[in-house]
Amino acid sequence: MSKKMNLKRSLLGSTLAAAVLGFVTVSVTSLQAQTRPSDRANPPSQNYPSLPSTDIVGAAPAQSAQSAPVHSEAPVPAPEPARVAPVAAAAPQTAAPATAGSQFRSNLYTVDKTLVSSTQVGGEYQYRLRVTALENITNISVVEHLPEGLQFVGAEPEAKVSGNDLRWNWDAQSKGEVRDLLVTVRPQTEGNFVTSSSVCVDPVVVLPLFAGSPKLEIVKTGPATAELGDDVPFRITVRNTGTAIAHQVVVTDTLPDGLTSSSNLTTEVGDLPPGQSRDITVVAKASKGGELTNVASATFAEGQPVQARSVLNIVESRLGITKTGTPRTYIFKNATYQVVVRNEGNTTISNVTVTDDLPKGTSVVQTDPATEARGGRLTWTIPSLAAGQAQSYTVVLTNINPGDTVNGATATGSAITGKTLTARAEARTEWEGAPGVRTEIVDTVDPVRVGQTTTYEIQITNQGTFKPVNGQIKVTLSEQLRPISTGGDSQGTIDGQTVTFPDVLLDPRRGTKLRIEAQGVKPGSGRARLEFMSSFLDEPVIKDESTFVY
Template sequence: MKIKHVLTITLLIAAVSLTACCPREKTARVEEPMREPDPCAASAMAKAETVFPRDIRNVVQLEKMAPEQIVAGQPFEYRLKVTNLTSETISNVRVSDTIPQNLTVTQSEPEMASMEERTAHWMIGELEGNGTRMITVTARASGTGMVRSCASVTYDSPLCAQMNIVQPKLRITKIAPTEALSCDRIPVKYVVTNNGTGYACDLQITDPLPEGLVDAEGNDQVSFNIDSIGPNESKEFSIMLDATTTGTFSSKATVASANSGTSESNMTRTEVTEPKLQITASAPQRQFMGKSITYQVTVKNTGSGPARDTTVVANVPDGIDFETATDQGEFTTSSPGKVTWNVGTIPPNEQKTVTMKIRYNREGELVSRVTAVAHCAEEVEQTASTSVTGIPALLTEVVDTNDPVEIGENTTYRITITNQGSTAGKNIQITCALPESMQYVSSTGPTTASAEGNTITFKPLMSLAAGQQQTWTVNIKALQEDDSRFEVKVTSDTLTKPVRETESTMLYQVR
């Protein structure tokens, strides 16, 4: 852009002073400050760094210095001084000065470039920032009166723009666990990093999920947007996924940008497993009251994942006496009571066995419901039962009331049965066998007797409670000398073999 600056002065020949006919014009150079650009706006091109508008004030200053008066016919000097008021270099600087008809230029320093129609031109060329050039002109005037002379300066003002060439470079990293259980949510994190030198704009992150993985809303693809990421900046995003089945799930995420292309993440693989419990409980089929009963519980993990925080609970009815439990099993007396084992983690295809010992002081069926549960595993249960019975421990005692016995006299045998057991004896029957040296006379007791030959049979006693006793008597007569044996046989429903007791009695003859 060519800029012109005009300076006019008047010379008085002889007694005429040199005055400026026109005020000096100053051309301003305006520098517009760069606004903070919107890094991802379509118009984010850098504005011109330096702007020289048409208004040239405060850019170039032109000064003309001449004597106040000159003498006709005598040489005189005047000077032209051009100054660059800016810090920028301007080019093609040319100073021009109109030469009146009654003035003759005899020489100048530097030499003028040309004279056209009474106008002298000096080519300054480039003028550095804040630089100054001086032109000295020697002239001679003729005649008298006022002489008017105007000078001007022209120059080229460049319009410059500074642009920064940048290149955004995106990287995306996907972070996911290598293992997860089917009931747990799977945390996934995406880290998007700009390793380039410029802003990455309008980013979209997508991760097509494999079949069997969904987000919280049931979508099979992860997708989200980012407005921009600056140089050397990272942004993180997290999401929770759910597995609808077990298996190994692999996928990659992609980040796409409007001004930096696409980038693919690393491949992540997550194996989703599931524990599955199987329980077995065993106990003796039959046990007597007050005796120890051992229950054994085995829990096996038949699934594909670890069974963490596995807990086994055995419920027992009221009335039991707890003895011991393995593996720090803890007994609590809440109704019903229970024994609890915290067995920790059971790996796939492994098992854990625990036992407990209890006593039951009642007759009947002792049933224990046993359960097992673990994190992510459904509860399983089984029952084990034991038939608890009492035992009628029958103590049989036989004593004679008179020993020895003279022939012809009588003696009595007292038969006492005491139930020392824990339950009633049923259908207790007594049978007595007399030797040939004795004769049955009579009997007493809770049941009646009948005699057939030397055998006395009492009718069965239907029940004898635990801790109770009954007594029968048999009265006999001594018939002949003998070291005799009185035999008693006792049977009942619970005795697999008869109880036999013998009492010896000496039968003698007085001589």
């Protein structure tokens, strides 16, 4: 009984996290493991809790506990005694070697020792020492002590060897990180061998500190082209792409000569947190053509200003059209019209469509370029019309109805700004029915003696059926006759040998009757000449009436 107690006391000196390797025919009733003191002065007390039991693993047949020889190290004093749980006696067995292990746990880390492979005396045994960080730790030191009779073969990673001690050191280990140390040994004799491990760490208390900095980014967008005189919208976006608040942010839009605006050009954004942005809209009117550069800038308290530029091309897109034609003609005759479409701007106009609306009652005689009328309309297309370029069209119409007609032509096209351009021109034509006027002058007495009188009866008749006819009437007497008086539908004016009647307007199928009384004053063949002039005539209609004076 005292022999068993002595064996237990000799094993109480085992160090932290002991793993026991059993060989051949060794058997013990119990084995205790206790904490081995650290080489570092005054380590935290929480690094040294109680250790669990340690198993003995071997391949030899079981013997009684009283006859089993035991090899153990002398106990090493620990800073604080650790409570050790007893190890149950190994059951008799003949099976192959099994894995054995032990564990040490603190609130900062755990240490696990596990037998990986075993054989017999003279063969290689391998076990693993695993350190798992439960928190962030630093200055990790592991010392593995091998007892006498257990030859060191190798370690992975490589260890510093000093006598029977193996040493590993590393600077830090993050929470959750695992470090494995593989040790290979060779037993020289039969017996129980107890390896001991000392693990010492420094805890790390972390206080996260972050120092950010603001960074502004500014973007200015707007149309690439705009029409002269149009309102042009610009969008300014200022964004904090940094990691700290940008304070006292101010956005300023500087308009070039040629752009004017009633918008607020300076905006106080204030504080702009990281990742946030602010949009600002500025509307400017284009008052000058050409390429204009618009600059927007943003300032803030912590850094240098940032700028963004927007280049705008101010163009003048203008489509023009003219139409001329026959102002007056007769029905059943032709009227010719000329349509000219011209790009009066400084940019190309695309997809130009030209239409000519035919007046009611007219019909197409000819077009150039040739096209057909559809739905009372002529249509031509121009794919592209360069600045200053023109295109002409000729249209010949006829009409069967008298009256005035208005012939309108329209041109539409697309500017490079997307704006739809439209122009329209008209030509007016007066279609007249062909006039027919009959003029008559007859003397009532012929021949006439000197001193006697004769009367000339005049009748002017509009034989047309479509419109009134205007006219001027004049009668001239030869020297054998002298006008005395006038009469009829209107009174004439006598001036020497000439009689003039007021202008007349003769409705269709209507006429006027006039009268001139003349006296024979000189023997001979006298003559009265009637002249009728109208706006539709190129020259007067002349009728003569002879009267013999004796």
